[in-house]
Amino acid sequence: xxNMANKVARIPNLVDWSTGEVRLMSAKCGSxxxxxxxxxxxxxxxxCSREGVENVLLPNKGKLASYTVQYYPCPAPFKTDNKxxxxxxxLVEFEKEKIQVTGIxxxxxxxxxxxxxxxxxxxxxxxxxxxxxxVVTWAFRAVK
Amino acid sequence: MRxxxxxxxxxxxxxxxxxxxxxxxxxxxxxxxxxxxxxxxKRIQAIMAGIFIYGGNAGHLSGQYLESIFGETGIPxxxxxxxxxxxxxxxxxxxxxxxxxxxxxxxxxxxxxxxKGFLTAKSDNAVQDRDVIRWKMGGLPNPIYWALECRKxxxxxxxxEEDLALxxxxxxxxxxxxxxxxxxxxxxxxxxxxxxxxxxxxxxYEICPVSTGAAAVIVTADKELISKADKPVKxxxxxxxxxxxxxxxxxxxxxxxxxxxxxxxxxESYSASRQAYEKSxxxxxxxxVLELPDNxxxxxxxYLETCGFCKEGEADKMLxxxxxxxxxxxxxxxxxxFSSHGExxxxxxxxxxxxxxxxxxxxxxxxxxxxxxxxxxxxxGLMGNSGTTIMSx
Ligand SMILES: [Zn+2]
Numbered sequence: 001x002x003n004m005a006n007k008v009a010r011i012p013n014l015v016d017w018s019t020g021e022v023r024l025m026s027a028k029c030g031s032x033x034x035x036x037x038x039x040x041x042x043x044x045x046x047x048c049s050r051e052g053v054e055n056v057l058l059p060n061k062g063k064l065a066s067y068t069v070q071y072y073p074c075p076a077p078f079k080t081d082n083k084x085x086x087x088x089x090x091l092v093e094f095e096k097e098k099i100q101v102t103g104i105x106x107x108x109x110x111x112x113x114x115x116x117x118x119x120x121x122x123x124x125x126x127x128x129x130x131x132x133x134x135v136v137t138w139a140f141r142a143v144k
Numbered sequence: 145m146r147x148x149x150x151x152x153x154x155x156x157x158x159x160x161x162x163x164x165x166x167x168x169x170x171x172x173x174x175x176x177x178x179x180x181x182x183x184x185x186k187r188i189q190a191i192m193a194g195i196f197i198y199g200g201n202a203g204h205l206s207g208q209y210l211e212s213i214f215g216e217t218g219i220p221x222x223x224x225x226x227x228x229x230x231x232x233x234x235x236x237x238x239x240x241x242x243x244x245x246x247x248x249x250x251x252x253x254x255x256x257x258x259x260k261g262f263l264t265a266k267s268d269n270a271v272q273d274r275d276v277i278r279w280k281m282g283g284l285p286n287p288i289y290w291a292l293e294c295r296k297x298x299x300x301x302x303x304x305e306e307d308l309a310l311x312x313x314x315x316x317x318x319x320x321x322x323x324x325x326x327x328x329x330x331x332x333x334x335x336x337x338x339x340x341x342x343x344x345x346x347x348x349y350e351i352c353p354v355s356t357g358a359a360a361v362i363v364t365a366d367k368e369l370i371s372k373a374d375k376p377v378k379x380x381x382x383x384x385x386x387x388x389x390x391x392x393x394x395x396x397x398x399x400x401x402x403x404x405x406x407x408x409x410x411x412e413s414y415s416a417s418r419q420a421y422e423k424s425x426x427x428x429x430x431x432x433v434l435e436l437p438d439n440x441x442x443x444x445x446x447y448l449e450t451c452g453f454c455k456e457g458e459a460d461k462m463l464x465x466x467x468x469x470x471x472x473x474x475x476x477x478x479x480x481x482f483s484s485h486g487e488x489x490x491x492x493x494x495x496x497x498x499x500x501x502x503x504x505x506x507x508x509x510x511x512x513x514x515x516x517x518x519x520x521x522x523x524x525g526l527m528g529n530s531g532t533t534i535m536s537x
Contacts, residue, residue: 038399046389067292068345071344074279074285075264075285089291093403100394102288115296137283
């Protein structure tokens with residue numbers, strides 16, 4: 001993995017790279033087994049006791065469940081130093097966790113996208129902040 | 145519960161951004177409804193107002209602002225927000241108040257002014273407002289959500305880009321015949337297919353923009369007012385639904401969805417429509433004219449299935465066979481739909497109900513469906529909000 005020392009997520013508690021892999025920060029309910037992302041956005045099964053919710057990281061890899069290519073720039077407060085439009089958006093499925101998560105597609109030929117292909121979680125550098133840190137978001141790319 | 149009738153409706157025509165204040169548009173719609181119903185302002189015993197979320201204090205208390213224009217009478221005024229289904233919520237409250245006998249005559253209204261730019265997050269709190277995350281980190285304008293679902297549909301069924309374009313062709317043909325619509329230009333299949341992708345497979349002409357507009361509906365159980373009204377329209381049911389656990393739809397503003405479905409797609413609309421069928425004893429096979437929320441061409445197709453007008457994956461065939469045309473088995477969106485209007489959040493569900501009422505009352509001119517007896521208006525709504533209204537002559 002590239003040097004992550006000088007990188008900071010634009011909003012904390014969504015993406016983690018402390019394990020050496022980039023992984024999304026989810027939470028799992030110990031009672032109804034539902035996974036949430038973002039982790040505070042609970043969606044319990046009706047009747048669940050809501051006991052035993054614990055933070056978990058989603059696997060680094062999943063499968064492409066759907067995608068689109070956005071041809072117009074995303075309006076503010078979205079912000080990137082480099083022009084990224086047109087950019088891909090993926091819906092990536094983590095099969096065991098029974099959850100699909102959206103994310104910008106990076107480092108991938110958008111013409112090669114195919115539902116079912118393997119994708120990995122990575123980061124996308126958005127802009128440099130006043131502390132000269134690279135501000136990043138999570139993203140997905142095709143597994144090479 | 146008492147029978148409740150729509151006796152008056154009013155609309156301020158849909159348009160783009162305006163410098164005027166929202167209450168001016170609301171007043172035009174309410175004036176129209178009062179005149180149509182042939183009732184004086186003093187007969188209104190409750191106001192159920194859809195709020196204008198970008199309107200600050202005035203917008204959030206839109207009912208009070210409206211009341212002060214026509215003259216304050218001390219009646220209950222309730223302000224409500226349910227995203228695209230806000231108008232459904234205001235109508236449902238007006239209906240319930242009258243049906244329960246709390247009031248005899250009530251007004252439901254909504255007015256919305258299109259923002260100059262895009263709709264974005266309304267707070268800066270990333271923990272409690274996931275709109276903040278989707279705008280700051282997700283790169284997710286609304287149509288992307290529809291495109292992700294549309295792609296899934298095209299992979300699963302035989303929906304084609306021509307089907308998506310054909311929806312716009314039909315909607316533009318009807319919108320051109322609707323003096324209240326914002327977009328009145330007709331398009332050919334080739335023109336739609338040549339328009340740029342916004343987020344593929346959805347093109348510029350296959351998604352609806354935000355608009356400015358206002359709508360008002362007066363409902364009553366007062367026998368005198370019903371008897372002097374021009375073709376009063378009975379509300380057979382007006383319901384609201386929320387989402388059901390396990391709904392696989394990727395909802396606007398969400399960053400995730402379940403991958404193993406345990407509920408129907410667009411479960412809030414499934415729920416609202418099934419409640420309406422049950423309450424009214426009227427089923428999809430009985431509906432003579434339908435207004436559904438065609439925020440995009442994908443919505444047009446999926447809503448026919450969600451509301452039970454055909455089985456999953458069969459809507460494309462209904463469209464191709466002409467069943468959803470005026471003159472077909474189930475005329476859909478003779479108004480021209482959202483495609484010809486654009487979204488005016490708190491007003492749009494009421495506008496859909498008004499188009500249905502106007503169809504039943506035979507007031508639709510060139511876009512009139514032949515002798516409809518039962519009509520249905522169905523909304524969409526962000527974050528699990530939906531409303532269904534079934535009406536009859
Ligand atoms: Zn739970």
